[in-house]
Amino acid sequence: MSKYMTRQRKVLLSYLSGHADELLSAQEIADALGPEAMSLSAVYRNLSELEGEGKLRRASKGNQREIYYQYIDAESCKGALHLSCKKCGKTFHMEPEAACQLLDAVARMEGFAVDKSDTVLYGVCGGCQEEKER
Amino acid sequence: MSKYMTRQRKVLLSYLSGHADELLSAQEIADALGPEAMSLSAVYRNLSELEGEGKLRRASKGNQREIYYQYIDAESCKGALHLSCKKCGKTFHMEPEAACQLLDAVARMEGFAVDKSDTVLYGVCGGCQEEKER
DNA sequence: CTAGTTGCAAAGAGTTTGCATGGCG
DNA sequence: CGCCATGCAAACTCTTTGCAACTAG
Numbered sequence: 001m002s003k004y005m006t007r008q009r010k011v012l013l014s015y016l017s018g019h020a021d022e023l024l025s026a027q028e029i030a031d032a033l034g035p036e037a038m039s040l041s042a043v044y045r046n047l048s049e050l051e052g053e054g055k056l057r058r059a060s061k062g063n064q065r066e067i068y069y070q071y072i073d074a075e076s077c078k079g080a081l082h083l084s085c086k087k088c089g090k091t092f093h094m095e096p097e098a099a100c101q102l103l104d105a106v107a108r109m110e111g112f113a114v115d116k117s118d119t120v121l122y123g124v125c126g127g128c129q130e131e132k133e134r
Numbered sequence: 135m136s137k138y139m140t141r142q143r144k145v146l147l148s149y150l151s152g153h154a155d156e157l158l159s160a161q162e163i164a165d166a167l168g169p170e171a172m173s174l175s176a177v178y179r180n181l182s183e184l185e186g187e188g189k190l191r192r193a194s195k196g197n198q199r200e201i202y203y204q205y206i207d208a209e210s211c212k213g214a215l216h217l218s219c220k221k222c223g224k225t226f227h228m229e230p231e232a233a234c235q236l237l238d239a240v241a242r243m244e245g246f247a248v249d250k251s252d253t254v255l256y257g258v259c260g261g262c263q264e265e266k267e268r
Numbered sequence: 269c270t271a272g273t274t275g276c277a278a279a280g281a282g283t284t285t286g287c288a289t290g291g292c293g
Numbered sequence: 294c295g296c297c298a299t300g301c302a303a304a305c306t307c308t309t310t311g312c313a314a315c316t317a318g
């Protein structure tokens with residue numbers, strides 16, 4: 001898709017690499033990079049391309065209308081199932097083998113083939129559960 | 135929250151009851167009810183209220199920017215895990231017991247407490263898998 | 269050089285809100 | 294009757310797009 005590696009694209013990719021798995025809005029990314037780095041529209045256009053390449057996923061956050069983008073780093077995320085904590089907002093990874101076992105179980109029982117890259121489990125992480133108990 | 139049961143509210147609730155679990159946009163609902171039934175803004179206002187009461191969930195569909203609403207009928211959905219097919223768009227329910235087993239497994243392995251009412255598994259349903267094979 | 273990219277500003281799409289009118293209880 | 298809800302249209306927010314200037318290869 002992308003033929004040229006422009007200055008803007010480099011900065012964006014660099015930023016995203018350092019923030020893999022985080023839910024970021026286009027505006028947040030543009031702000032983080034600074035107005036001199038690249039325009040908002042360039043952010044949108046690059047995000048769209050990354051999405052087309054499957055390196056990025058669109059997601060919604062809470063009950064907001066804004067679109068959030070999540071960079072899926074090939075190495076750290078391959079095959080992992082994503083767990084998102086509603087309290088602290090952090091994303092966790094479930095080991096690929098364990099995730100496959102679970103999803104295979106769903107396939108056997110329901111005849112439904114779950115797609116790991118599109119699915120996110122929402123709940124409360126271990127850390128936040130402890131806080132709650134106190 | 136809602137103090138009066140207006141004609142519009144009745145029509146809306148009646149429609150939603152017959153379409154529990156479906157992903158519907160505000161516009162689709164307004165169109166289905168007809169322009170005489172209620173205005174688009176009334177649809178939005180009522181949906182917001184239902185959301186506040188926990189009877190409705192916001193969701194995003196595919197990679198669209200539109201917000202979709204899903205009516206969670208207390209009886210048919212309690213405890214069930216939702217499975218959403220990316221091909222046909224239909225939503226399926228996974229039996230409560232089976233779902234609990236799976237999610238308990240996640241809790242044990244990862245220390246992560248999954249919330250069934252917020253989680254949706256995306257993938258391809260049995261019917262669409264067969265079509266694909268042909 | 270040439271085609272892909274960028275910035276800016278204008279256009280779109282969807283959702284929310286202000287205000288006067290109307291209707292439930 | 295009083296107050297909540299509705300309808301309409303304007304206001305908003307976020308995202309996309311047109312176009313001329315720019316730049317990577």
